[in-house]
Amino acid sequence: MEKLLELFREWKGEDACKVEKLPGAGSNRKYYRMTDRDGGSVVGVVGEEQEENQAFVYLSRHLRKHGIHVPEVYAVSRDTTRYIQEDLGDTSLFDALKSGREAQGMYSSHEKELLKRVIKTLPCIQTEGAKDMEWENCYPQPAFDTDSVMFDLNYFKYCFLKPSGIAFNEVKLEADFRLMAEDLTAEGCKYFMYRDFQARNIMLDAKGNPHFIDFQGGRRGPLYYDLASFLWQASAKYPECLRNELIDTYYDTLGNYTEQPERKLFNNRLSLFVLFRIMQVLGAYGFRGYFERKKHFLDSIPPAIGNLRKMIADKVSLPYPYLTTVLERLAELPQPTEDEKGMPSVSKHEGKGPLVVRVFSFSYKKGIPEDESGNGGGYVFDCRSTHNPGRYERYKQLTGMDEPVINFLEDDGEILTFLNSIYKLADHHVERYMERGFTNLMFSFGCTGGQHRSVYCAQHLAEHINRKHGVEVRLCHREQRISRVLEAIDHKKQI
Numbered sequence: 001m002e003k004l005l006e007l008f009r010e011w012k013g014e015d016a017c018k019v020e021k022l023p024g025a026g027s028n029r030k031y032y033r034m035t036d037r038d039g040g041s042v043v044g045v046v047g048e049e050q051e052e053n054q055a056f057v058y059l060s061r062h063l064r065k066h067g068i069h070v071p072e073v074y075a076v077s078r079d080t081t082r083y084i085q086e087d088l089g090d091t092s093l094f095d096a097l098k099s100g101r102e103a104q105g106m107y108s109s110h111e112k113e114l115l116k117r118v119i120k121t122l123p124c125i126q127t128e129g130a131k132d133m134e135w136e137n138c139y140p141q142p143a144f145d146t147d148s149v150m151f152d153l154n155y156f157k158y159c160f161l162k163p164s165g166i167a168f169n170e171v172k173l174e175a176d177f178r179l180m181a182e183d184l185t186a187e188g189c190k191y192f193m194y195r196d197f198q199a200r201n202i203m204l205d206a207k208g209n210p211h212f213i214d215f216q217g218g219r220r221g222p223l224y225y226d227l228a229s230f231l232w233q234a235s236a237k238y239p240e241c242l243r244n245e246l247i248d249t250y251y252d253t254l255g256n257y258t259e260q261p262e263r264k265l266f267n268n269r270l271s272l273f274v275l276f277r278i279m280q281v282l283g284a285y286g287f288r289g290y291f292e293r294k295k296h297f298l299d300s301i302p303p304a305i306g307n308l309r310k311m312i313a314d315k316v317s318l319p320y321p322y323l324t325t326v327l328e329r330l331a332e333l334p335q336p337t338e339d340e341k342g343m344p345s346v347s348k349h350e351g352k353g354p355l356v357v358r359v360f361s362f363s364y365k366k367g368i369p370e371d372e373s374g375n376g377g378g379y380v381f382d383c384r385s386t387h388n389p390g391r392y393e394r395y396k397q398l399t400g401m402d403e404p405v406i407n408f409l410e411d412d413g414e415i416l417t418f419l420n421s422i423y424k425l426a427d428h429h430v431e432r433y434m435e436r437g438f439t440n441l442m443f444s445f446g447c448t449g450g451q452h453r454s455v456y457c458a459q460h461l462a463e464h465i466n467r468k469h470g471v472e473v474r475l476c477h478r479e480q481r482i483s484r485v486l487e488a489i490d491h492k493k494q495i
Contacts, residue, residue, distance in 0.1 A: 001032075004044045004082045008034050011075035011084055019044075028366055033087060041087045042074060048365050050080045055139035056216035057083060066128040068121075069211040088211045093118060094199035096208075097236070105239040112242065118202055118210045119230070119246050120253045122194075125212070126223060127257040129192030135220050144189050144221035149181035149276070156279040159483050160286035161326070164333065168326050176323035183319075184222075184276055187269065193221025198233045223254070223261075224273035232274050234281060234304035271316050278307050279327075287481060294372075305331065354472070354488065355434050357465050358442045361400070361458035361477045363450030369478060371442055378442025379429075381422060383453035386414050390452050399480055400455030409456055419457055423464055430469050450479030462486060 001019075008016050014036060022031040022043070029047040047053050056073075057080075063070045071086035096114055100107030107115070135142035157173065195217035203211045227250055231243050238246070247270070254260050261269070282304050289297035309331045318324055360369040364384070371377040389395040389408045398405045409415040426443060433441050443461060447454040455477050462475040466486040473486040 001046070003077060004032065004034075004046055007075055007077050007082050007084060008042075008044060012036055034084070042084050043071070043087045044082065044084050046082050048081055049139075051139045052216050053080045053083060055137060055218075058134075058137040059215055059218055060085070062133060063125070063129055063212075063215070066131060068125055068129060069209070070215065071211070071213060088203040088213065089205065091204045092200050093202040093204060093210065096204055097199060101235070101237050105237045105242070107238075107242060112245075114204070114208060115238075115242075115246055116249050117208065119250050121210060122197065122226060122230070122250060123223075123254040123257045125194060125197075126191040126226065129218075130190060130220070133192060133220070138219040139216065141219060143219055144185065144193055144225065146178075146181040146185050149184050150177060152276070152280045152283060153177045153180065155287070155481055156283035159284075159290070159481070160282040161330065163286060163290055163483070163485055164330060166326065166329055166333075169322070172322040173326060176320040180272075180276065180320055180323065183272060187222055189221045191221060191223055192218060194218050194226045194229075195221075197226040197230050199230070199236060222269075222273070224266075224270050225277070228270060228273040228277040232277055232307050234285075234300045234307060237303065271311075272318070274307075275311060275316070275318065278304060278311070282308075287476075287483060290483070305333075355430070355439055355441060356472045356474060357430065357462075358440070358474045358476070359458045359462040359465070360442070360444040360475075361450055361454035361479070362444060362446050363448065363454075363479050364446045365448070366450070366479065368446065369442075369444050369476070378444065379425070380444045380446065381457065383415075383418070383445055383447040383457055386418055386453055387412060388448065388453065390449055395452065398452075399477070400452045400457070401459055401477075405452055406456060409453065415453065415456065419460060422457070422461060426461060426465060427468065430465055430471065434469070434471070450477075455480065 005016060005019070016034040017037050018033075018035040020033045020035075022033055024030065028049075029045055032044040032046075033041050034044045035041045045053075053076075057076055060070050060073045064072060071088055074084045074086070076083040093114060097107065097111050100111045141148060154177070157170075157177075161168070194212075194215050196214050197212075201212065201214040203213060205211065227247070231238060231246060251260065251263070251266065260266070282301070285297045285301050285304060288294045289301060308327060312328055312331050358378075362369050364382075368377075368380055387409070389398075389405050392408075395405055395408065400406070400409070422443075429441060443458075445454040445457040445461070458475060458477065462473045463486065465471065466473045466489065470489040472488040474483070475486060476483045
């Protein structure tokens, strides 16, 4: 915080008179409204991902150059972990549409006009934003490709599908995932893909004109992704007739900027991206909701499942038979009750059943994982005293779950000695917690990048506790965005 205040002082030539922390959402960035002595305000941003910050600064300057209304960046710290940007106020499009949402999609003429105004800007952002763009400045990658699609599909598999309790054949599902990735990227990518084009990231000025934020994940991509992201936002509750009207508005406006695809092809491609986007957000909601316990994301799961049910009910034809079968089974799961907050069956032990142990790996650069159980936290172990594979080029793309890294860590025995002492401590506390009827216990392992040593230790402790004590263990490799549930084992039945 002090470094942000120092940056403000260097830029403005005076101290900030008032600093107010703004509410965050899904990212790890922190936002502060900073006010000067004349009452003018800016937004200060703190983010530890330097490359992500650099991408935001570059994209802001590039998009502004092409007449797109994004916040101006006024100052950036030397290490790019802090920057100061234009304050666009507190009214998002999501806020402005509250009445329509609460009326279950009965949007007023004024709200519909706001939506049309926004949707007409999207072709401009996609086409004008792509002009003379230096794509290598995008983060974490320059283009929407099969690798990024597979990452998101596997995110859905590990963070949502597996916790749902549905059994599936991983080989068959992976085969359909690869076919889907090829189809999504088949048309080529020549536009600017905003990546997170949704109502919370669109700010409105006093005249209702839209301004755009949180585009740091933008990259070269297809037209359809952002349209699907906007119109099928889980909590928006746009009725089908309004959604179709907005699609028509987008399609007609697109002709002012580039050659339009043939309408039938356009509709078919859009349906494919809608399905992908639904799966993608369910993966994100699963991670942010089930494992990070953030209420906003838990609340978004039922409407996202509703979008999936609607696609299935409309019998949208997709050439992925096994994936379609799995999604149909997912859509048939019972609607969660209000008390369950959208949690699947694996999470119903929270606070009222047998012991559940949560094990995390994390990067100290991004902070210690929060304990959302309300118990104040658990054990945190620092792995940084052990030999670091991340210093060697051949291990930099691997994690503590990969065999070459495992062999490296185990060769000198240091990590094994470290873990053995933790096993003894963990065993004692698991047994005592079970005896006393406690329902939550948490262990976290941190290292520099949250990739090698902490992942190895968290993985091994989770498997040790599950195997020895038979309790359910929820394992989360936070920086890898990998989560899994090791289900409770009834040792009596194995005798």
